[in-house]
Amino acid sequence: MSLFSTLPFAISNKRVGIPIHSPTFQSFIAPLDDILPKITPLTSRSNRPITFTFDYQLKSLIYYHLEECTSAQGLLQMMADDEFARQNLIPEEGLGESTFYEANANRGAIQMLEIFDQLGRRISLCLGDSFLQLGDLVAIDGSLIDATLSMTWADYSTSANKVKVHIGLSLNRNLPRRIALTTGNGAERPFVSEFLAIGQTGVVDRGYQDHQRFDEWIDSDKHFVARLKKNTRWELIQSLHKGQRHLFLREGPDGR
Helix, strand or coil: CCCCCCCCCCECCCCCCCCCCCHHHHHHHHHHCCCHHHCCCCCCCCCCCCCCCHHHHHHHHHHHHHCCCCCHHHHHHHHHHCHHHHHHHCCCCCECHHHHHHHCCCCCHHHHHHHHHHHHHHHHCCCCCCCHHHCCEEEEEEEEECCCCCCCCCCCECCECCEEEEEEEECCCCEEEEEEEEECCCCCCHHHHHHCCCCCEEEECHHHCCHHHHHHHHHCCCEEEECCCCCCCEEEEEEEEECEEEEEEEECCCCC
16 A cells, blocks of 8 residues: 555646746755765665665655645645645655655655754854753653654554654754654663763753762763652752752651
8 A cells, every 4th residue: 555645647847937936945945055965975785876865855855844734745745735845855866656655665764964064063153051050951852743644544543653752852953863763662771871071960860860860970080950750769978058949958767
């Protein structure tokens, strides 16, 4: 069964009239202009070169979200009907279904991570630091995300068959610095050690509470602030009165 079975025709790239420009669309793709030529090209799985390159794939994804499409089928239909889409999202050779399928077969995962890394490096040079008195702070969390543009053909629910994204967010610059993708049931706690550098302070929720890992992070000179579960027993080491009250905690004698 084909996801796009209601669109069994190839989309030509015949341009009509003068070029159409969108300031909103251009503002989103402008930072990518000198990055995309450096990105690893998509690899064809046949003896034909891919004409729907990652450049087109990424621009189509941006267009998909700006136009609030609800499915990949809807995106293809808009690309067939909308002159702006034909001018900006379709290669000169046109776009056939098989070409679209092949280009999106692996979702451009490697290329997306390269884009993330390049944009992160560039933005980090433009942003100032906040909370310098608190050191290098990194918020770490994981969240389930949709794996595809649409899965109407699959046994799918809002709580299953998803991908989990793990993010390391710099709180000093309000900028994501590390990202990883796992299966939906992938463990979150191991990424604290991977995302934190020596001397950094991780900020994590109670789902990351693991006292054995706490000891490992301390031994590795990786600091952390964690929200603990309600049944956790602790010993108050020090109370500082400066603005709000801050508690510095350690494990209680029962190890909880």
